[in-house]
Amino acid sequence: MLKIVTAPNPVLATVCDPCTPGDESLKGLAHQMADAMYANNGCGIAAPQVGVLKRLVVVDVDWDDDHRDPIYMVNPEIVELKGEPESAGEGCLSCPGVTVSISRKPWAHVRYYDLDGKLWEIQGDGLLGRCMQHEIDHLNGKTLFESCDPITRISALRAYDEAKKSGARPGDTDFEVR
Numbered sequence: 001m002l003k004i005v006t007a008p009n010p011v012l013a014t015v016c017d018p019c020t021p022g023d024e025s026l027k028g029l030a031h032q033m034a035d036a037m038y039a040n041n042g043c044g045i046a047a048p049q050v051g052v053l054k055r056l057v058v059v060d061v062d063w064d065d066d067h068r069d070p071i072y073m074v075n076p077e078i079v080e081l082k083g084e085p086e087s088a089g090e091g092c093l094s095c096p097g098v099t100v101s102i103s104r105k106p107w108a109h110v111r112y113y114d115l116d117g118k119l120w121e122i123q124g125d126g127l128l129g130r131c132m133q134h135e136i137d138h139l140n141g142k143t144l145f146e147s148c149d150p151i152t153r154i155s156a157l158r159a160y161d162e163a164k165k166s167g168a169r170p171g172d173t174d175f176e177v178r
């Protein structure tokens with residue numbers, strides 16, 4: 001099982017390199033990322049979260065033990081964001097123990113390649129729209145702490161320190177920061 005990189009770590013603050021669409025070696029990595037995501041109760045994961053600086057993410061916002069339908073996104077790119085920004089709590093496998101309120105436009109239109117190198121477009125709001133934006137933030141070196149507003153950031157980092165001291169593991173989201 002791939003180990004999740006947790007903040008702070010320079011890997012999480014680095015802009016990732018584009019992949020070559022259709023590169024066969026991405027398949028194994030993508031499937032291992034999905035395994036790590038499910039094992040840690042996540043709904044999305046980006047390659048830097050397993051220490052790989054490539055533009056590859058996996059998203060599955062609606063899964064349970066009987067139903068898994070991961071979307072593998074190679075070089076995902078935001079085409080357009082729409083709607084009045086909404087705040088909602090987000091967790092992150094790389095920031096175990098905290099939920100941080102982040103304001104985002106609710107509707108996202110994203111273009112990406114699948115693992116076979118075919119180009120797709122997807123549009124989503126709700127959890128899907130939010131999750132895609134969160135994962136693409138990772139590819140640009142941003143975690144929850146860079147995506148929230150500066151005031152929230154102070155309390156979020158404080159809560160994260162507490163969470164780490166109390167032994168929070170990836171997948172824990174107990175310390176909510178508003």
Ligand SMILES: [Zn+2]
Pocket residue numbers: 091092093094134135138
């Ligand atoms: Zn994350």
